[in-house]
Amino acid sequence: MPRNQPWWRNAIIYQIYVRSFRDSNGDGTGDLAGICEKLDYLQWLGVDGLWLSPTMPSPNADWGYDVSDYYGVHPDYGALADMDRLVVEAAQRDIGIMLDLVPNHTSSAHPWFVDARSGRGSAHRDYYVWAGPKAAGGPPNNWICATGAPAWTLDAESDQYYLHNFLPAQPDLNWWDERVHEEFHEILRFWFDRGVAGFRIDVAHGLYKDSLLQDDPPAGPGDHPAIQRGKLRPVYSSHRPEVHDVYRRWRQIADTYEQGPALLGETWEFDYQRFGDYYGREEPELHMGFNFGFVEAGLTAPELADVVEKTLAALPAGAMPVWTGSNHDVGRFPTRWCGNDPRAVKAALAVLSTLPGTVVLYYGDELGMADVDVPPALRLDDMSAGKPYGRDACRTPMLWSAGTNAGFTTPSARPWLPLGGTATNVEDERADPGSVLNLWRALAALRQAGRIGRLDKLEQVLLDEQVWAYRVGEVTTVANLSDQAVTRPLTGHEHLSVLVSTAALAPSGAAVGAELSLGPWETVVLAAQP
Numbered sequence: 001m002p003r004n005q006p007w008w009r010n011a012i013i014y015q016i017y018v019r020s021f022r023d024s025n026g027d028g029t030g031d032l033a034g035i036c037e038k039l040d041y042l043q044w045l046g047v048d049g050l051w052l053s054p055t056m057p058s059p060n061a062d063w064g065y066d067v068s069d070y071y072g073v074h075p076d077y078g079a080l081a082d083m084d085r086l087v088v089e090a091a092q093r094d095i096g097i098m099l100d101l102v103p104n105h106t107s108s109a110h111p112w113f114v115d116a117r118s119g120r121g122s123a124h125r126d127y128y129v130w131a132g133p134k135a136a137g138g139p140p141n142n143w144i145c146a147t148g149a150p151a152w153t154l155d156a157e158s159d160q161y162y163l164h165n166f167l168p169a170q171p172d173l174n175w176w177d178e179r180v181h182e183e184f185h186e187i188l189r190f191w192f193d194r195g196v197a198g199f200r201i202d203v204a205h206g207l208y209k210d211s212l213l214q215d216d217p218p219a220g221p222g223d224h225p226a227i228q229r230g231k232l233r234p235v236y237s238s239h240r241p242e243v244h245d246v247y248r249r250w251r252q253i254a255d256t257y258e259q260g261p262a263l264l265g266e267t268w269e270f271d272y273q274r275f276g277d278y279y280g281r282e283e284p285e286l287h288m289g290f291n292f293g294f295v296e297a298g299l300t301a302p303e304l305a306d307v308v309e310k311t312l313a314a315l316p317a318g319a320m321p322v323w324t325g326s327n328h329d330v331g332r333f334p335t336r337w338c339g340n341d342p343r344a345v346k347a348a349l350a351v352l353s354t355l356p357g358t359v360v361l362y363y364g365d366e367l368g369m370a371d372v373d374v375p376p377a378l379r380l381d382d383m384s385a386g387k388p389y390g391r392d393a394c395r396t397p398m399l400w401s402a403g404t405n406a407g408f409t410t411p412s413a414r415p416w417l418p419l420g421g422t423a424t425n426v427e428d429e430r431a432d433p434g435s436v437l438n439l440w441r442a443l444a445a446l447r448q449a450g451r452i453g454r455l456d457k458l459e460q461v462l463l464d465e466q467v468w469a470y471r472v473g474e475v476t477t478v479a480n481l482s483d484q485a486v487t488r489p490l491t492g493h494e495h496l497s498v499l500v501s502t503a504a505l506a507p508s509g510a511a512v513g514a515e516l517s518l519g520p521w522e523t524v525v526l527a528a529q530p
């Protein structure tokens, strides 16, 4: 029996970058059969759902985020039958499979775009956003795409530009055309009918564009750098209010399915009220949204406490917050937040898993797996070329063992991206009681028992520059988010005992008194003594 009803509430979701998880056929590329091989491990980790990075056919200009067929499986990963098998075998372990859905844009190789490009009068022309040059010549407006270049490419044949908020090989769909809605309703039903447990929705804030194609205004000091385009505030090129109608309709479709599929949006929104709007105010919209304010905050007590307070205040009643620190774009939190210090990684995992809501781990987070310094000649991500952070660093193969190719693929194969150092790996960490992995297991067991992660009110117990303590339900977490030892009074919270400590300093079950001393980065999860 799934432990949560519906499955995604207070869940543990695990993101798999399919190409890098486990290669079952020795071609150097991860695949769906490889994920099937690892389902027992994933069950042991306590996960309720997997979010698979894009699995659909794609020319891989943006590694799957340029879809050429929404109804298939990329041949590198297997066939539709492999996906069906994965859905069934995962369900046998109460694990739901979420796919990555890319509705903002298609590949330029998608038959819709191939037809659209064939001429102004083509049947699919209006599936995309086209506009003529400005009177003085040049692109229709000042919109900037993700690489920093203009978001428009001229189609010389028809003397019109098409819009691409990402690479030129990723033309943006035109959501003002009702036929685009109908196409995606059919795509949702196709996968839900196959038992898929939900979708992570790519660029969820971006589908609609201003119908007048007005220039984006200059960004101001209040605009978070992570959502600026060039030095512009993308209020016309994305973040349009009309997008909420899309999710009201998708939610109605999702809610008719017995497996209770979840819609989890990639919602880049730093205004918390507007972030909360994606869950739906009057009518339900997305079941959950990624909270990039949290991802982009530092691993410090004041920063995290601030984001959490604002997030919880802005979400509609009963809405499920999502806590995550890593993904295939922003990098791995063990490196970004923790400087690869396992003590800090353990503290971060303890915080992520004790906050009220659903937690999303990126493959390898449970080990403290680090970003990899991929040599320039081996980098494959065009989108991040020339940027301060190259996304290949966080997409390298999973480290299963210390052996050749780390158990990701056969020893003689050439992995599609180079591996990181194999000192961190599943096999060794399983055998080490003090490992990050075994700390994660202890936390996951508490979540499975319903003791942490519950959607109860969060009460702040203590907050200063180093320490953040909060109580959710019957459980108090005290996190030392610093590399110094600390001692703090726990007035009013005496008579608690330790459920889990990230360091062995306070053994599990030990009672704490009116004062608590914690080592560097030590974080404890406390509950009333039985």
Ligand code: NOJ
Binding pocket: 062, 065, 102, 166, 202, 203, 266, 328, 329, 383
């Ligand atoms: C967000 C995805 O996570 C990222 O990897 C991709 O490049 C863009 N959206 C465009 O689809």
